[in-house]
Amino acid sequence: MALVEINNVHKSFGAVEVLKDVSLSVEEGEIVTIIGRSGSGKSTLLRCINALEPINSGRITIEGQQVAAGMRNLKELRQRVGIVFQAFNLFPHLKVERNITLAPTLTGRVSKREARALALECLTKVGLAEKIDAFPEQLSGGQQQRVAIARCLAMRPHLMLFDEVTSALDPELVGEVLKVMEDMARQGMTMILVTHEMNFARNVASKIVFMHQGRVWEEGPPSKLFTNPQTPELKAFIGSTRHN
Amino acid sequence: MRSLSTIDLIAFATGLQYTLLLVLMALAFGAPFGLFLALLRTANMAVLRWASALFLQVVQAVPLLALLMFFYFGLPVFLGIQIPALAAVTVAFTIYTAVFLGEIWRGGIEAVKQTQWEAAASLGISRWQQFRYVIAPQAFKIALPATVGFLVQLIKGTSLAAVVGFIELTRAGQLASAATFQPLLVYSVVAAIYFAICFPLTLWSRNLETRLNGSR
Numbered sequence: 001m002a003l004v005e006i007n008n009v010h011k012s013f014g015a016v017e018v019l020k021d022v023s024l025s026v027e028e029g030e031i032v033t034i035i036g037r038s039g040s041g042k043s044t045l046l047r048c049i050n051a052l053e054p055i056n057s058g059r060i061t062i063e064g065q066q067v068a069a070g071m072r073n074l075k076e077l078r079q080r081v082g083i084v085f086q087a088f089n090l091f092p093h094l095k096v097e098r099n100i101t102l103a104p105t106l107t108g109r110v111s112k113r114e115a116r117a118l119a120l121e122c123l124t125k126v127g128l129a130e131k132i133d134a135f136p137e138q139l140s141g142g143q144q145q146r147v148a149i150a151r152c153l154a155m156r157p158h159l160m161l162f163d164e165v166t167s168a169l170d171p172e173l174v175g176e177v178l179k180v181m182e183d184m185a186r187q188g189m190t191m192i193l194v195t196h197e198m199n200f201a202r203n204v205a206s207k208i209v210f211m212h213q214g215r216v217w218e219e220g221p222p223s224k225l226f227t228n229p230q231t232p233e234l235k236a237f238i239g240s241t242r243h244n
Numbered sequence: 245m246r247s248l249s250t251i252d253l254i255a256f257a258t259g260l261q262y263t264l265l266l267v268l269m270a271l272a273f274g275a276p277f278g279l280f281l282a283l284l285r286t287a288n289m290a291v292l293r294w295a296s297a298l299f300l301q302v303v304q305a306v307p308l309l310a311l312l313m314f315f316y317f318g319l320p321v322f323l324g325i326q327i328p329a330l331a332a333v334t335v336a337f338t339i340y341t342a343v344f345l346g347e348i349w350r351g352g353i354e355a356v357k358q359t360q361w362e363a364a365a366s367l368g369i370s371r372w373q374q375f376r377y378v379i380a381p382q383a384f385k386i387a388l389p390a391t392v393g394f395l396v397q398l399i400k401g402t403s404l405a406a407v408v409g410f411i412e413l414t415r416a417g418q419l420a421s422a423a424t425f426q427p428l429l430v431y432s433v434v435a436a437i438y439f440a441i442c443f444p445l446t447l448w449s450r451n452l453e454t455r456l457n458g459s460r
């Protein structure tokens with residue numbers, strides 16, 4: 001059974017249907033990259049997976065458990081699904097350490113005494129151990145994003161979602177974040193990510209999903225999708241990204 | 245007729261104690277109630293938002309003086325019992341405080357970006373924990389200048405309790421003025437006392453405001 005099963009999902013904002021009959025399955029250890037033009041529904045799909053957005057119809061299951069906005073185990077499910085946002089969304093009033101340990105201590109995963117060690121461990125994974133006592137505003141964008149990743153890792157997620165996590169960064173800071181993500185991929189983390197970094201998608205992804213107008217337009221391994229696109233829409237999209 | 249003496253100053257001190265007592269009671273009961281209203285106003289459920297908005301609109305439309313009169317003169321008639329002045333004014337000031345702090349804090353909560361709620365929610369902590377540890381500290385910092393500003397309003401507002409015969413600082417002044425026929429002197433002293441309490445608070449509020457604006 002796949003780790004994530006998305007079946008015939010429809011999602012509307014008011015009268016506008018943003019996801020139209022989307023189906024997708026993600027196996028454990030897979031790195032799925034979602035690409036597509038602005039407004040094609042990529043972020044919305046990610047946000048539906050951890051119920052930040054409710055769906056109108058269809059079915060999403062994670063590890064066999066159906067996801068629904070009002071579900072009883074929603075908290076427990078979200079603890080298994082980390083999400084990293086484009087704008088980092090660190091808690092500005094808390095130090096890096098507390099940003100990372102807040103959820104693990106509140107949910108009873110670690111005691112107050114073990115918390116700092118956990119923060120240190122997660123920060124080491126993203127190469128920022130020395131920033132444990134800093135406030136978010138004292139960090140560069142790339143560092144903030146790595147702390148955001150560490151914050152997710154502290155919950156020991158089974159699945160990680162990344163929504164254009166390098167798009168808000170200065171070009172010279174993109175590499176350090178992508179490197180952290182590559183490390184995670186290598187260590188077997190299941191990941192679904194939305195990105196405009198085509199090289200990253202090509203080299204790291206096990207599957208590429210091209211979304212267009214709210215639908216999964218094409219999907220397949222990067223080798224197949226990038227070298228042999230089947231639809232004119234994907235061809236045009238690849239053409240439009242070639243220059244970067 | 246007599247001149248202003250130590251007796252009057254003692255009366256002022258006692259009156260001041262009651263003024264401060266009123267402020268403390270209003271805060272002690274009004275602040276939790278205000279927080280509750282702020283939470284209702286920002287709740288996910290639309291029914292809660294509407295109900296609390298209606299309550300706020302009604303109370304805010306009523307002058308504080310009318311609120312005092314209602315609880316001291318109106319309600320006892322309706323219930324057929326006598327309510328002690330302290331109880332009546334406490335209830336009135338509690339409601340007044342709750343409504344104002346509720347709106348100030350709602351503003352603070354709404355000033356915290358929605359993405360902070362989302363980031364907290366996505367970590368799998370409860371809605372209350374999201375509020376308590378992520379939203380509230382940021383909202384409080386934003387709302388603190390206005391909160392202190394309201395405190396000044398409240399301190400001055402307690403003088404209205406004089407109309408129902410409650411002897412706080414202003415009422416003590418009235419009595420001294422009647423006994424001494426020196427209203428100018430008496431009210432100058434009373435005003436100086438209010439000023440001595442409120443001015444530092446106003447300065448503090450301004451200071452907080454500049455610091456807040458500076459840090460964003």
Ligand SMILES: Nc1ncnc2c1ncn2[C@@H]1O[C@H](COP(=O)(O)OP(=O)(O)OP(=O)(O)O)[C@@H](O)[C@H]1O
Nearest residue numbers: 013014018036037038039040041042043044045164
């Ligand atoms: N909260 C919302 N309310 C109303 N419409 C929304 C909302 N969120 C997204 N939309 C609309 O849904 C559509 C899909 O948006 P989405 O953010 O999923 O696209 P995207 O593929 O992530 O685009 P981008 O590459 O620009 O991030 C867009 O037309 C957008 O305007």
Ligand SMILES: [Mg+2]
Nearest residue numbers: 042043044164
């Ligand atoms: Mg998006």
